[in-house]
Amino acid sequence: MRHIISILLENEAGALSRVAGLFSARGYNIESLSVAPTEDETLSRLTLVTRGSDEIVEQITKQLNKLVDVVRLQELTEGPHIEREMMLIKIKASGKDREESKRIVDIFRGHIIDVTETTYTIELTGNCNKLNAFLQALGSVDIIEVVRSGVSGIARGDKGLRV
Amino acid sequence: MVLTGAEIFTKSLKDEGVEFIFGYPGGAVLHIYDALFKQEKVKHILVRHEQGATHAADGYARATGKTGVVLVTSGPGATNAVTGIATAYMDSIPMVVFTGQVASELIGDDAFQEVDAVGITRPCVKHNFLVKDVRDLATTIKKAFYIASTGRPGPVVIDIPKDITAERCEYSYPKAITMRSYAPTVKGHPGQIKRAVDLLLNARRPMIYTGGGVIAANGNKELTRLVQMLGYPCTNTLMGLGAYPATDPLFVGMLGMHGTYEANMAMHECDVLLTVGARFDDRVTGDLNKFCPQARIIHIDIDPASISKNVPVEIPIVGSVETVLTEMLKMLEASKKKPDADALKNWWHRIDDWRAMECLNYEQNDVLIKPQYVVETLYKITDGDAIVTSDVGQHQMWAAQFYKFNKPRRWISSGGLGTMGFGMPAAMGAQLAYPDSLVACITGEASIQMCIQELSTCKQYGLPIKVLVLNNRYMGMVRQWQEFFYDRRYSHSYMDALPDFVKLAESYGHIGMLIEKPGDVEGAIKEALKQKDRMVFMDFITDQKENVFPMIEGGKGHHEMRLGPCSAVVPTDRELA
Ligand SMILES: Cc1ncc(C[n+]2csc(CCOP(=O)(O)OP(=O)(O)O)c2C)c(N)n1
Numbered sequence: 001m002r003h004i005i006s007i008l009l010e011n012e013a014g015a016l017s018r019v020a021g022l023f024s025a026r027g028y029n030i031e032s033l034s035v036a037p038t039e040d041e042t043l044s045r046l047t048l049v050t051r052g053s054d055e056i057v058e059q060i061t062k063q064l065n066k067l068v069d070v071v072r073l074q075e076l077t078e079g080p081h082i083e084r085e086m087m088l089i090k091i092k093a094s095g096k097d098r099e100e101s102k103r104i105v106d107i108f109r110g111h112i113i114d115v116t117e118t119t120y121t122i123e124l125t126g127n128c129n130k131l132n133a134f135l136q137a138l139g140s141v142d143i144i145e146v147v148r149s150g151v152s153g154i155a156r157g158d159k160g161l162r163v
Numbered sequence: 164m165v166l167t168g169a170e171i172f173t174k175s176l177k178d179e180g181v182e183f184i185f186g187y188p189g190g191a192v193l194h195i196y197d198a199l200f201k202q203e204k205v206k207h208i209l210v211r212h213e214q215g216a217t218h219a220a221d222g223y224a225r226a227t228g229k230t231g232v233v234l235v236t237s238g239p240g241a242t243n244a245v246t247g248i249a250t251a252y253m254d255s256i257p258m259v260v261f262t263g264q265v266a267s268e269l270i271g272d273d274a275f276q277e278v279d280a281v282g283i284t285r286p287c288v289k290h291n292f293l294v295k296d297v298r299d300l301a302t303t304i305k306k307a308f309y310i311a312s313t314g315r316p317g318p319v320v321i322d323i324p325k326d327i328t329a330e331r332c333e334y335s336y337p338k339a340i341t342m343r344s345y346a347p348t349v350k351g352h353p354g355q356i357k358r359a360v361d362l363l364l365n366a367r368r369p370m371i372y373t374g375g376g377v378i379a380a381n382g383n384k385e386l387t388r389l390v391q392m393l394g395y396p397c398t399n400t401l402m403g404l405g406a407y408p409a410t411d412p413l414f415v416g417m418l419g420m421h422g423t424y425e426a427n428m429a430m431h432e433c434d435v436l437l438t439v440g441a442r443f444d445d446r447v448t449g450d451l452n453k454f455c456p457q458a459r460i461i462h463i464d465i466d467p468a469s470i471s472k473n474v475p476v477e478i479p480i481v482g483s484v485e486t487v488l489t490e491m492l493k494m495l496e497a498s499k500k501k502p503d504a505d506a507l508k509n510w511w512h513r514i515d516d517w518r519a520m521e522c523l524n525y526e527q528n529d530v531l532i533k534p535q536y537v538v539e540t541l542y543k544i545t546d547g548d549a550i551v552t553s554d555v556g557q558h559q560m561w562a563a564q565f566y567k568f569n570k571p572r573r574w575i576s577s578g579g580l581g582t583m584g585f586g587m588p589a590a591m592g593a594q595l596a597y598p599d600s601l602v603a604c605i606t607g608e609a610s611i612q613m614c615i616q617e618l619s620t621c622k623q624y625g626l627p628i629k630v631l632v633l634n635n636r637y638m639g640m641v642r643q644w645q646e647f648f649y650d651r652r653y654s655h656s657y658m659d660a661l662p663d664f665v666k667l668a669e670s671y672g673h674i675g676m677l678i679e680k681p682g683d684v685e686g687a688i689k690e691a692l693k694q695k696d697r698m699v700f701m702d703f704i705t706d707q708k709e710n711v712f713p714m715i716e717g718g719k720g721h722h723e724m725r726l727g728p729c730s731a732v733v734p735t736d737r738e739l740a
Pocket of ligand 1: 556558581582606609610611633635637638639640641
């Protein structure tokens with residue numbers, strides 16, 4: 001099962017390595033990890049995607065909670081939530097591919113944010129499935145590079161993860 | 164008052180009430196050593212190796228319940244301390260370790276004696292800090308002591324760059340501290356406690372299994388009352404010995420790999436298991452697939468992550484052992500329902516049958532000293548009143564099996580990490596804390612050599628520790644496994660070229676004794692104990708072939724113990740009620 005865990009972390013040197021170290025030391029996997037400061041400069045917000053049985057994810061959240069730098073934690077996948085990921089993708093766009101790929105970008109509501117004679121750079125935001133579907137839809141188009149931000153997520157409704 | 168970082172260090176320790184600091188100097192901590200020189204409150208104990216400093220602080224902490232304190236220099240000072248930090252971490256021992264660091268501006272330059280101490284220790288500390296501003300120093304020290312000693316205790320490392328110890332700022336030591344990201348749960352959930360009490364009272368074959376958490380929380384009195392009020396059997400883990408009086412009839416001995424037959428069988432057949440401050444370690448549970456197949460499990464622990472980690476439990480209670488047990492006792496006292504006396508009587512019959520197997524039996528002849536006999540004799544002569552430390556191996560198991568601890572904090576042993584070299588330095592910490600108590604270190608000829616240089620520290624501080632080496636000329640525990648599981652191929656487990664321990668002890672200024680005959684054991688120990696002010700190093704030449712029994716081998720369950728050659732065989736035909 002795929003789980004998304006949201007963490008408020010003390011914005012201290014070494015805090016991120018404690019989180020990453022916990023995963024490697026205990027043999028848990030991290031599918032994606034995104035982290036950035038919040039409006040409160042003493043806190044970072046971290047979104048972590050992992051896979052495992054419910055028991056393993058329960059252990060992961062307990063172990064994370066034990067880290068002194070972890071201030072609050074929430075498993076987003078336990079309730080209704082929204083997840084988004086941004087992808088930047090550079091493709092070969094010449095000949096008939098140029099028209100075709102533009103059409104696919106429009107269908108997926110992406111933006112072409114940089115253009116050269118032979119390439120497009122595209123920005124696309126959505127959940128994981130949408131980004132994967134887009135990559136598939138590109139089919140035989142030659143992909144030069146793909147950059148994904150990792151998932152960010154937030155719970156639906158009026159509750160929030162804060163101190 | 165404006166002070167230098169080094170003065171803030173010593174002042175903070177004094178304000179924290181620190182008695183002893185175990186350390187070893189070096190370039191990065193010279194300002195601190197200078198400040199230590201100029202004060203008298205905090206006594207510095209100079210060890211001979213940083214590993215010794217950490218084990219000594221650890222032994223002090225285990226014997227007293229207070230936080231052990233260590234000071235080492237950067238680079239090799241810090242790396243030498245890592246084994247002791249990991250040892251304390253695995254056994255949840257409160258400890259604060261200060262490591263010197265190169266000056267802030269040199270960090271990251273591969274400067275002389277630079278290591279990333281925070282990075283190296285991160286996986287084996289409860290928390291660690293790098294101090295970046297002298298104005299944070301006092302608060303960081305306060306936080307470290309708070310974190311180390313509360314919740315599930317553990318070691319905390321503070322890495323201090325040299326320049327910080329020279330800089331100045333206004334000093335004030337915080338009286339108390341709160342941290343938004345750290346607030347351990349102390350009180351257990353009343354609803355859960357109620358459910359636990361109901362389940363306990365409905366048990367027909369109950370079992371109480373307790374660990375080091377009871378000792379850490381000073382919950383032994385509450386545990387003892389609970390067990391005696393219910394009349395249920397109680398077993399302790401290696402880490403938990405002394406939490407329940409070992410000579411009490413309700414105590415069925417230690418459980419686990421080298422636990423007693425009766426404790427392990429009772430685990431296997433119990434229908435309700437109350438686990439207190441223990442963590443279902445693999446050396447305790449045997450094969451998890453065969454673990455307590457009939458039991459409904461209650462687990463009290465301060466660390467939520469210990470609950471349902473290895474074994475799923477039905478009633479988890481997060482909280483301090485002492486607080487939760489107090490609540491339980493209140494409910495039990497108020498309860499009209501009492502334990503089922505008939506069921507309990509049948510259960511005890513069954514346990515007594517297992518007891519009659521006499522699984523720890525051994526036979527002392529008049530030629531070779533049996534290691535068990537040495538421990539048993541020490542136990543009898545000291546009336547069970549010594550503080551006993553151990554190293555790791557067969558001798559550790561015999562110490563745990565044959566020295567009966569009636570009080571907590573008398574048994575000091577590296578359970579989780581299993582660190583050879585722990586015993587003697589740990590004994591130093593205990594002896595410093597209790598100068599008038601008898602402190603004995605039961606060890607093997609291999610283990611003792613891992614921190615042998617601390618004999619010099621013992622001389623310097625006049626520590627009258629009694630060292631008992633059970634000298635089998637083998638890494639006995641390794642040899643035992645090779646005998647059982649590797650067709651007697653004794654690969655590199657023979658201790659060749661051993662020193663003459665008597666001369667070695669004498670060269671450090673201690674008394675050395677060589678004991679080779681069973682008939683001399685008792686006299687020798689009595690003689691050694693008369694030496695109240697001197698360290699005595701006793702080299703017992705023991706039977707090389709002796710093995711630790713009973714034993715749960717790999718992949719086996721509690722009910723599949725291998726018994727030793729001397730246990731009585733008693734048929735158990737009584738059926739379960
Ligand atoms: C630092 C360290 N290295 C290796 C081991 C593995 N080990 C466990 S017991 C043992 C043998 C101990 O021999 P000794 O101290 O003579 O005790 P005995 O088993 O003979 O009583 C060894 C090597 C360990 N526990 N610790």
